[in-house]
Amino acid sequence: MKEKNKRKMHGGASAKSYTGLVLTCVMTAIAVIYVGFAIYFESHFCFGTSIDGIAVGGSNVEKVEDAIRTEMKNYNLTVTEPLQVRILIWSRYFRGK
Numbered sequence: 001m002k003e004k005n006k007r008k009m010h011g012g013a014s015a016k017s018y019t020g021l022v023l024t025c026v027m028t029a030i031a032v033i034y035v036g037f038a039i040y041f042e043s044h045f046c047f048g049t050s051i052d053g054i055a056v057g058g059s060n061v062e063k064v065e066d067a068i069r070t071e072m073k074n075y076n077l078t079v080t081e082p083l084q085v086r087i088l089i090w091s092r093y094f095r096g097k
Contacts, residue, residue: 043060045059
């Protein structure tokens with residue numbers, strides 16, 4: 001009878017240590033992946049990020065700066081104002097002199 005109890009205890013302890021080992025390995029893998037992502041995203045933008053319509057997800061800061069500079073070179077801004085605003089500004093300018 002004592003031998004059966006010893007076998008049960010030994011088998012139970014082995015199963016617990018195996019489960020503990022697997023759990024430790026899984027938690028270590030998760031921690032390593034988490035730290036890896038943290039280090040990567042210190043110098044890169046998160047996936048799915050866009051700045052003023054430019055997709056920059058996963059890019060580093062230098063690449064994003066170059067992309068924004070390229071877009072700025074090709075950017076053209078045309079400002080038009082309504083005729084009433086021009087007349088109002090014109091009349092205020094000459095009324096003061």
